[in-house]
Amino acid sequence: MPDTNPTKKRILLVEDEESLAVGLEYNFTEEGYKINWAKDGREALKFIEENSYDLIILDIMLPYLNGFEIAAKVRETDPQMPILILTARTSAGDKVKGLETGADDYLTKPFHLKELLLRIKGMLKRREWYKDTTSDLSVYTFGKNEINFENLKCKNDNDEFTLTPREAMLMKYLINSKDRIVSRKELIEKVWDMNPEIETRTVDNFIVRLRKYFETDPSNPSFIKSVRGAGYLFSVKPE
Amino acid sequence: MKKRHSLLYHIIVFVVAQLVWLSLLGLWIYWYVYNYIVFEKVGDQVSPYISYDITNVVPFVIGLVLLIGLSFTTSVIFRNLNVQLRLTKLYDNFIGNVTHELKSPLSSIQLHLETLKTRDVSPEKSNEFINLMMKDAHRLRNLIDSILGLMAIEQKRLVYDLEICDAGTMIKQIITESTEQFHLSTDAYNVEIISSSEIAIDKDSIKIVFDNLVDNAIKYSVNDVKIKMKINSNTKKIIVDFVDNGIGLLPKEQKKIFNKFYRIYNPDIPNVKGTGLGLYWVKEIIKSHGGKISVSSEGKDKGSRFTIELPVYKPAENRYVNKLLKNSRKQKQKVTADA
Numbered sequence: 059m060p061d062t063n064p065t066k067k068r069i070l071l072v073e074d075e076e077s078l079a080v081g082l083e084y085n086f087t088e089e090g091y092k093i094n095w096a097k098d099g100r101e102a103l104k105f106i107e108e109n110s111y112d113l114i115i116l117d118i119m120l121p122y123l124n125g126f127e128i129a130a131k132v133r134e135t136d137p138q139m140p141i142l143i144l145t146a147r148t149s150a151g152d153k154v155k156g157l158e159t160g161a162d163d164y165l166t167k168p169f170h171l172k173e174l175l176l177r178i179k180g181m182l183k184r185r186e187w188y189k190d191t192t193s194d195l196s197v198y199t200f201g202k203n204e205i206n207f208e209n210l211k212c213k214n215d216n217d218e219f220t221l222t223p224r225e226a227m228l229m230k231y232l233i234n235s236k237d238r239i240v241s242r243k244e245l246i247e248k249v250w251d252m253n254p255e256i257e258t259r260t261v262d263n264f265i266v267r268l269r270k271y272f273e274t275d276p277s278n279p280s281f282i283k284s285v286r287g288a289g290y291l292f293s294v295k296p297e
Numbered sequence: 298m299k300k301r302h303s304l305l306y307h308i309i310v311f312v313v314a315q316l317v318w319l320s321l322l323g324l325w326i327y328w329y330v331y332n333y334i335v336f337e338k339v340g341d342q343v344s345p346y347i348s349y350d351i352t353n354v355v356p357f358v359i360g361l362v363l364l365i366g367l368s369f370t371t372s373v374i375f376r377n378l379n380v381q382l383r384l385t386k387l388y389d390n391f392i393g394n395v396t397h398e399l400k401s402p403l404s405s406i407q408l409h410l411e412t413l414k415t416r417d418v419s420p421e422k423s424n425e426f427i428n429l430m431m432k433d434a435h436r437l438r439n440l441i442d443s444i445l446g447l448m449a450i451e452q453k454r455l456v457y458d459l460e461i462c463d464a465g466t467m468i469k470q471i472i473t474e475s476t477e478q479f480h481l482s483t484d485a486y487n488v489e490i491i492s493s494s495e496i497a498i499d500k501d502s503i504k505i506v507f508d509n510l511v512d513n514a515i516k517y518s519v520n521d522v523k524i525k526m527k528i529n530s531n532t533k534k535i536i537v538d539f540v541d542n543g544i545g546l547l548p549k550e551q552k553k554i555f556n557k558f559y560r561i562y563n564p565d566i567p568n569v570k571g572t573g574l575g576l577y578w579v580k581e582i583i584k585s586h587g588g589k590i591s592v593s594s595e596g597k598d599k600g601s602r603f604t605i606e607l608p609v610y611k612p613a614e615n616r617y618v619n620k621l622l623k624n625s626r627k628q629k630q631k632v633t634a635d636a
Contacts, residue, residue: 075401077429081408088416098567119397121567146400147393167404171411 066092067112067182072102072128073144074120078167082115089175099123106132111139113181116161118145118152126159133160137210138188138223140181144169162223184249188227198233200281200294203272205229214272221271224249228264232282232292241289265290304382311375318368322361329357387558387573394560394572398440402433443574446505450581456628457499457585459621461610464535465493465528468507471500472526475507479515486524494530494609497618499625502582507539509575510603514541516569517561519598530609534588537605546594546601554592555580583607587617 069091073079079095086093094109096102098121106114106128114132118125129141143161145152156164163177188207196208204213207230210221221229228249232240242258250260265284269276283291409426412418418426449455469488476486515522518541527538544563546554553559558573583590588607594600608618 075405077405077433078401078408080429081405081412081426084422085408085412085416119393122564146397146404148396167400168407169404171408171415 066090068092068094068109069178070094070096070102070105070109070111070114072096072099072114072116072120072125074098074117085171085175086178091178097121099128102128103131112185113140113142113178115142115144115178118143118147118156126155129156129159129161137220138185138226140185140223142177142181144174160222184227187248188230195233200233201272201274203281212271215274219271225264225268225271228261229268232268232290235292237291237293239285239288239291244289304379307375307378307382311371314371315368318364318371322364325360325364390560391558391573394570395440395444398570398572399437402436405433406430440572443572443578447574447578447581450578450585455585456624457502457621458628459497459499459618459625461495461497461622462500463493464496464530464537464607464609465490467496467498467500468503468526468528468537471504472507472511472524474504475511476524478508479511481511481515481522481524485522486526488526488528491527491529493528494535496535496607497610497622498586498607502586506579506582506605509579510539510541513575514543514601516571517541517543517563517566517601519544519565532609534609535607537607539603539605540600542600545597545599546592547597551592551594555590585621587621 067090069086071079071082071086071093073082073095074097076097079097083093083095094105094111096105100122102114102116102120103123105111114128116125116128120128123131125143125145129143132139132141137160140163141161142163142165143156144165144167145156146167148166153164162181165174165177196206198205198207202215205221205226206212207226210223210226212219212221228245231245231249242261245261246258265282266276269279269282272281273279281292281294283293285291409430413423413426446455469490472486472488476483511524514524520542523542525538525540527540529536529538544565546561550561554561555576557577559577560571560573561569563569580590583605586607588605590603590605593602593604610618612619
């Protein structure tokens with residue numbers, strides 16, 4: 059009997075190793091998720107076209123289309139879809155490529171079941187939080203900048219561009235905490251869900267990128283300011 | 298910086314180097330001929346002592362030979378560099394495939410063990426997980442065996458446990474075991490013994506040969522696999538024909554199929570896992586038995602025919618097999634003494 063419970067989170071598992079997929083499918087079902095399993099790239103795209111998902115788990119070495127290609131195609135239509143890459147490829151180059159293509163997280167095989175389940179939980183929680191906070195404010199304008207949190211498209215004084223989901227999440231969190239100092243630790247906790255691979259330096263790098271997008275003079279920011287020893291402060295001076 | 302190591306980069310460098318050489322050569326010939334003509338015309342007037350002796354041509358010819366020699370050497374270096382690049386690429390692919398082949402079953406085993414440990418799994422599901430784990434463990438064992446087996450053959454450390462037996466009976470027994478191992482029904486294969494003779498073989502190694510051929514026949518077939526085998530012999534050799542109904546091989550693939558790390562990609566069956574070692578291992582085993590293996594195919598989707606030739610055992614004639622038998626006996630004695 060098909061499971062029609064609408065509250066269940068839907069996960070698309072794209073994995074060509076049958077025995078691994080059987081084990082994952084069982085565990086995800088036990089956790090209360092609804093699972094679709096695609097054995098190759100083509101099948102994955104078909105599933106994505108016909109259904110809506112809350113999260114996609116992708117292997118990289120897949121028949122027809124590899125995981126990077128699938129992630130890129132998903133990002134074209136859905137910039138906010140949480141994507142976790144689960145692969146045997148461990149090189150730093152692959153990790154960087156995966157994250158650049160649009161994956162939100164990268165876990166290498168062999169992995170611990172508990173860790174995988176926690177990461178999935180965290181990603182789904184962040185998606186929910188993002189959905190909730192954008193439902194009341196889909197377009198935000200400050201200075202000469204405009205951010206659309208639905209499609210992640212942005213405008214500044216002289217350019218149009220698209221934010222990555224993580225950049226959007228960080229920006230959203232800063233906007234929600236307007237005029238309040240937010241520590242790096244808090245950002246790691248809330249935006250990166252305490253991912254052990256994230257260092258405070260990563261947060262700083264993201265802030266640098268956001269300043270480049272939205273500040274007229276990134277070295278002398280007027281919106282995203284640093285507060286020595288405390289963190290960051292987002293504020294908009296009335297014009 | 299990575300681009301600097303690409304094949305295109307090396308081709309461009311090679312072409313530019315050759316153009317430089319040729320231009321230099323052209324300029325040199327032009328300069329020499331031009332000066333020669335000038336000297337011929339006005340040399341006597343400038344200095345009556347200048348002679349046009351034949352010895353003047355010698356440095357020119359030696360120079361030409363040296364330049365051509367240098368150009369030839371550059372070509373050889375370029376060719377070797379390309380071979381090296383191709384090998385590096387194949388090796389990288391191999392490492393990627395082996396990593397995948399090792400980590401995937403390992404992940405699956407770990408996942409199923411953690412599931413059994415942390416969840417209340419029903420007996421039916423437990424049984425399913427255990428079967429999957431056994432399948433993965435078998436896959437891991439095969440991979441490790443192939444790597445270690447090949448290393449032993451390549452380093453000539455492997456001593457075969459040869460036995461003299463009737464080729465037809467032994468090969469039929471081996472193929473039956475192989476097909477049973479891969480759960481093929483008896484309708485899926487047929488062995489015809491036309492004539493047979495005695496051969497000296499290591500049964501376990503020859504089983505690896507047929508395991509690989511059967512495994513490939515299954516993996517590279519779109520429809521239900523059908524294997525036809527014919528065993529024939531003449532005074533010198535046993536000829537085994539192994540014919541499958543798989544996707545077949547293109548002529549360029551037939552040439553490379555026994556190369557180390559070589560793998561075929563077919564979009565009709567893109568999910569074939571492997572390392573590119575299987576048929577290389579098969580070739581090495583047959584070679585070390587004093588035989589040879591070849592492949593032919595009528596083309597795409599028309600199946601493949603592997604032909605194995607093994608020397609007939611004749612104690613007074615076959616030196617190679619006798620040497621293998623001697624080594625095998627020595628090894629057996631050593632093992633008995635150690636025990």
